[in-house]
C-alpha cells in the first residue's frame with residue numbers, strides 16, 4: 001500500500017492536502033496535551049506522520065530542543081514548509097537546525113538514516129493508515145531503535161466510543177470556505193470486523209468551487225485499520241516494548257469503552273541482563 005495518502009488519489013494532491021488542513025487545522029483540543037508531553041519528556045522529539053506540522057508549535061513551545069517531522073505525503077510536507085515559513089518561531093527553529101522535515105515512510109524508518117535518538121516519539125492518527133499488524137510491527141520496530149534511553153512513544157488515535165458501529169451512507173460532513181469559496185465534503189464509510197481489529201473503507205468527495213465558478217470534484221479513498229486493544233498490546237510486546245500508560249482523553253481520563261481517544265504511552269521493556277536502555281541513548 002502506498003505510504004503517500006494523496007499521491008495515489010485521482011485528484012490534485014495539493015488541493016486535497018489544502019482541504020485536509022481545512023479540516024484538521026481546526027483540531028486544537030489536543031494541543032495542550034502535546035505541549036505538556038514535550039515539557040515532561042522533552043528534549044528531542046520525533047513527530048511520525050507529522051502531516052503539515054499541526055503539532056510543531058505546541059511541541060516547540062513545550063520545550064522540544066530538537067524536532068524532526070516525518071511524513072510520506074509530499075503535498076502535506078509542502079504545506080508543512082509553508083507553515084514553517086509563515087510562523088516566526090518555527091522559521092527560527094528551522095533556521096538554527098532545531099526543526100527538520102523528512103519525507104519518508106514510517107514503516108521503513110531505518111532507510112531514512114536518522115542518526116539521532118529521541119526522548120519522545122509521537123504518532124497521532126498514523127496507525128489507522130497502516131495496513132495491519134505487519135506494518136505496525138515495522139513502525140514499532142523502527143521507532144524502538146530511534147528512542148533514547150528512557151524515551152517514550154505516544155500513539156494517539158480514535159478511542160472505542162469513536163469507532164463507527166455501522167456503515168455510514170454517503171452524506172455531507174461539512175461545508176467550509178477556502179479562499180472565500182465554498183468547499184463541500186461528503187463521505188461514506190464501510191466497516192468490517194476482523195481478528196486484528198476494525199477495518200474501515202473511508203471514501204470522501206470534496207467539491208471545491210474554483211475561481212471561474214466551476215467545481216473541482218476530488219474523490220479520495222482510504223483504507224483504515226483500528227487495531228483491537230489486544231492486537232495493539234501484543235504488537236507492542238512483539239516489538240520489544242511495553243505499554244506503560246494509557247489514557248482515554250487528552251485530559252488523561254482512564255481508557256474505557258466510553259473513551260473518545262486511545263492514547264498509549266510505550267517504552268522499552270529492558271532485556272533481563274543487558275538492558276536495551278544501556279545500549280542506546
Ligand SMILES: C[S@@+](CC[C@H](N)C(=O)[O-])C[C@H]1O[C@@H](n2cnc3c(N)ncnc32)[C@H](O)[C@@H]1O
Nearest residue numbers: 003049050051054071072073105106124125129
Ligand atoms: C490523520 S493524519 C495526522 C497528521 C498529524 N499527525 C496531526 O495530528 O495533525 C495522518 C498522517 O500520517 C501520514 N502517514 C500515513 N501513513 C504514513 C506512512 N506509512 N509513512 C509516513 N507517513 C504516513 C499521512 O500522510 C498523514 O499526514
